[in-house]
Amino acid sequence: MKVLGVLGSPRVGGNSDILLDQALAGAKGAGAEVDKVLLCQAKISGCLDCTKCNEAGVCAIQDDMQTLYPKILEADAIIHSVPVYFWAMTAQMKAYLDRWCALFDAEWRWHKAYWPQMKGKRIGLITLCGDANVATADPIVHSFKNTCEFTGLHLIGVVRASASARGEIAGNEAAKKEAYDLGKKAAQKE
Numbered sequence: 260m261k262v263l264g265v266l267g268s269p270r271v272g273g274n275s276d277i278l279l280d281q282a283l284a285g286a287k288g289a290g291a292e293v294d295k296v297l298l299c300q301a302k303i304s305g306c307l308d309c310t311k312c313n314e315a316g317v318c319a320i321q322d323d324m325q326t327l328y329p330k331i332l333e334a335d336a337i338i339h340s341v342p343v344y345f346w347a348m349t350a351q352m353k354a355y356l357d358r359w360c361a362l363f364d365a366e367w368r369w370h371k372a373y374w375p376q377m378k379g380k381r382i383g384l385i386t387l388c389g390d391a392n393v394a395t396a397d398p399i400v401h402s403f404k405n406t407c408e409f410t411g412l413h414l415i416g417v418v419r420a421s422a423s424a425r426g427e428i429a430g431n432e433a434a435k436k437e438a439y440d441l442g443k444k445a446a447q448k449e
């Protein structure tokens with residue numbers, strides 16, 4: 260069982276990172292092999308809609324996303340952790356997500372070669388916002404929920420938490436437990 264954590268915050272050691280580590284600890288505790296990617300340390304351009312991927316499912320952009328595609332395919336579950344930036348996900352997370360485009364054909368069906376690995380893949384989402392009202396993160400939840408529904412992925416859970424200063428979330432035991440449990444769930448086949 261492989262669980263991949265994807266950090267969408269540029270603040271390494273920040274709130275999203277702390278909760279992602281909790282989730283990965285939960286997954287590891289449940290017996291999974293875990294891996295973590297810091298998008299802010301990767302060079303990932305946005306999708307160019309060049310359509311070159313439509314035939315073979317191979318993205319034409321030669322950047323760090325090329326090393327991420329195999330990780331996405333091989334993971335049994337992927338947990339994304341991202342803060343709200345202006346009522347949306349960060350640029351790092353959006354660029355990564357848009358590049359999933361290469362995994363689909365022109366009709367937005369999974370490329371045949373990828374479908375066996377992607378079918379029902381478990382997806383988790385952790386969001387952080389400065390606003391005390393965690394519903395501020397709902398546009399990000401909406402984006403992941405719809406992407407999963409549209410593509411046949413399985414959104415296993417969403418953790419929404421509020422924190423502002425770097426590392427502030429470390430004092431929120433309830434949010435840490437929620438993230439840990441999400442990781443545990445990611446490591447378990449239903």
Ligand SMILES: Cc1cc2nc3c(=O)[nH]c(=O)nc-3n(C[C@H](O)[C@H](O)[C@H](O)COP(=O)(O)O)c2cc1C
Nearest residue numbers: 268270273274275342343344345346388389390422
């Ligand atoms: C550029 C920028 C935009 C932000 N926009 C919002 C926002 O629209 N709503 C909100 O509640 N918090 C907003 N925040 C606050 C962050 O979501 C919050 O500080 C979060 O805890 C950061 O998580 P991190 O430590 O993982 O980076 C913004 C922060 C930055 C730097």
